[in-house]
Amino acid sequence: MLFRLFLSVLLALLKGLSLGSPVIPETHVLSEVLDYSHMYADDSVVKSFVDELVSLSHSSRNISKCDQCVTRLAVGKSLSLLRPDLVPRVFTQWCQQTQYMSNSSCVATFSRNTVKSSYTGTNFADMLSLMDPFGYDGQLYCCYKESACAKPKTPNVTLSHLWPAKQAKHFIAPEPAANDTFNVLHISDFHIELDYTVGAEANCSSSMCCTPHSRNTFANITSHPRKDWNSFYNSTYTDDGFVKGSLMDVFKNDSIWAPATTFGNYKCDAPEILINSSLDSIANFSFENNLDFEFAIFTGDLVDHDELTLTGYEMTVESEEVVFRDIKNKLGDVPMYPVMGNHDTFPYGELGQENHGFSNYFSWNSELMADLWEDYGWLTPKESQYARKHYTGFSVETKLGLKVISLNSNVWYKKNHYAYWNASQPDTFGQFEFLVEELVASEAKDQRVWIIAHIPFSGDALPLPAKLFAEVVERFSPYTIANIFFGHTHLDQFEILYSGPGNDAKTIENVVASSWISQAVTPWVNNNPSWRYYSVDKETFSVMNAYNYYTQLNETFSNNGAEPVWEFEYSSREGYNITWPETAPLNATYWHLVASRINESVEFNQIYENYATRFSPYVPDCANSTDCSLNYCYVTSFTVDQYDDCVTGVKSKR
Structure with a gap:
């Protein structure tokens, strides 16, 4: 009844x-x-x-x-x-x-x-x-959310009513100035593991390893073959640098199979000491090379990947506050423009639309971040006020005249429950309207723009927002949008947008734009920690080169507790051995040439994988496995539908 x-x-x-x-x-x-x-x-x-x-x-x-x-x-x-x-x-x-x-x-x-x-x-x-x-x-x-239905057809809706017609000059990117550049730091995905425990299980059976609750329930331990690992120091990181404490006998615990070492492990998120080591390496590199950063961008994710039952509100807040505090402490007066990642909210991955009764659940985060960013001098009071009221997103104009637009990618995240109602409508969060308004205003005064967000659109995004973002990028590229930057995947990657549907459109004549996807500081999962900086043309704000630095984490497993060594990995201009004019920026056409090499050559596919994981011990073997077979689909897809169609085509040929 x-x-x-x-x-x-x-x-x-x-x-x-x-x-x-x-x-x-x-x-x-x-x-x-x-x-x-x-x-x-x-x-x-x-x-x-x-x-x-x-x-x-x-x-x-x-x-x-x-x-x-x-x-x-x-x-x-x-x-x-x-x-x-x-x-x-x-x-x-x-x-x-x-x-x-x-x-x-x-x-x-x-x-x-x-x-x-x-x-x-x-x-x-x-x-x-x-x-x-x-x-x-x-x-x-x-x-x-439940993998029970086939993917529905993406609605045929548009945002084109929000912008004026594209003029002839807007189809051409401005030419860089002659060898006049500045530097921008890009850091991403720290994922601080607040309860990281030296000596805890680093090869756990489930959940996050290297914590007090980590267990390996499958290992039949008769001996400890890794007793040569000797970096189990109770160490700290202070304003003066790394301070090595006393050596710990972690093998006193017979349940340990692979003990967590001081600076982290490949199946664990980053202990704070690794985060500080990465930031210290940036500060030292800047000082030793007399190289200043005009500003920095942070593309999200401060909180660790532990299971949701162990992820609380207070832990989320503490993770956000600690990492931003450490960044400010190490980078000093360098302005930083951040975005929030899918882990940087509570509950995980959720974000409610304003004006529909539920946004008050999440206003605490916007207010906390806006206050903190303003206190650190990264945002002005006006910019902070906007971030406070609009999902932590904002627009800022740098001293050199570049506009940086920050977006909260939980708007299009496929694990966000609030993205599933009225989902056939183009912009329930109002964030794309904000983006377009900023782009229209910049285009009208010939201003170049960078867009920063956390989640790229071809992977963990929902199909319709991805389609709409690609429409916006195509409309305002290459004249107004100079660059797009993401994080999230923890891999060193890029993506290319082509005009026209299907794989037949992936030609050099159809190249529209490209995005940079940054590597992570956290080693989770199976990657070496890394960061990069860009050499940027002062006139056009196009990226002329990117320089990538990393540390081989496994070398800290048996080095008597010494600090990680951060070293040069490769530059994006020279790393793929592409013939490219010195005066030309690393634009979408350049990355199209790289993608074509990846598609045609196992050797270049392997180079891409080496860079993606930063030469970790777990880099896949492209010549003897299918682990690299979808790389070309990824780098040449800008939306969910494009990637899915490409993957279907690859699988049908097997």
Whole structure:
């Protein structure tokens, strides 16, 4: 009886429903259900809905996985509109009872949000109350969040009404000045592991390694073959540099298989001492080479990758404050323009639209970051005020006249629940409108622009935002947009945008723009820590060269606790042995030539992989495996749809 009443409300809600329209229940039906719902204890309501969800999974009902997922969303929506507080209980119990996921995953995904753990059940309930389960919203969610439906066709919508027609001069990039450059530092993905523990298990079976809770449940330990590892120092990093403490006998713990060493491990995020070592290496390099940075960009991710049950609000705040404090301490007065990553929020990956009732969940982060960035002198009060009110995004003009536009990529992140309602509409967050307004204003006064964000659009983004961003980039390139910078993948990569659909468009004549994807300081997972800086033309703000530096982390496993050695890895201009004019910037045409070499040659594919992982011990062997087979698809795709189509073509040829 109770479930049928709730379902009747759902049917009333969905009657005549169109995407983007407000959802208003029939008053008499809603009143009837509310009256009856108060007659039942919460346990009865929960049991009724759990039973209904469980029944959807019965094989006797012969319902496809996709239809099951969509119907679950519809059932959940009916409950979310009347008793949203019960949605987390219902879906957690259903998930565990049907073993849809592991118990811990069920809890992390559907349980009510708390400040102790990054559960997302409350955000899931919010999404249900807003979304259209039977339209594009539901199909998109069931594709990307539960892998139950095929990817729906990306809606054919546009943002072109936001900008004027492109004039002839806007199709041509300005020419660089004659050998007049300045330097910009690019750092990314620190992922500080606050509870990193020297001597903890570094080869753990699950979750984050090198922590007090790390275990290897599969190792049958009869001896410790890595006793030659001797860098287990209880070390610190102070304003004066690295201070080596006493040697620790980590093998006193017989459960340890691969002990965590002082400066980090390839299956762990970065201890603070590694972060400070990287920053100190930057400061020392600048001083020793008399090389100043005009400014720095940070492309996101301060918080570690530990499981969501161990990721709390206080830990998130502390991670953000500690890393930015360390950056300011080491880089001094160098201005830095940051973005927030998918880990730099709480709960993980979530961000609600303003003016729809849920943005107050996340305003603490915008306010904290805006205050901190203003206090450090990175943003002016006016810029800080905008960041405070718009998802930590902002626009700033540097002293040399370049505009830097910072975007919060959780807007298009496929794990953000709030991105799944009204998902067929082009800009529910209003961030693309902000971007276009800034670009139109800059174009009108012939100003060059850099765009910085965390998540690139061909991987972990949703298809429609990726399509729209590519449309914006094509409209304002190459005249106004000088460069685009991302982080997130932890790999040293690039991406190219071509005009026209399909692989046939990937010609030098169709090149539009390219983006830089920065390497990470964290070694997670299987990479050497790294940073880079750019040599930038003062007139056009085009990148003339990029210089990459790294440390071979495995050398710190047996060096008596000595500090990591940071050394030159390669320059982007010389690293691929491409014939290219000295006076020409490293633009999309240059990267097209590199991509073509990667596609044609196993040797160049291997070079790309070597650079991507910074020559770590885990770099794949391109000649004797298929691990490198999708590299060309990645570097020549700028959107989700382009990458998926390319991968499908590659797999069909195998």
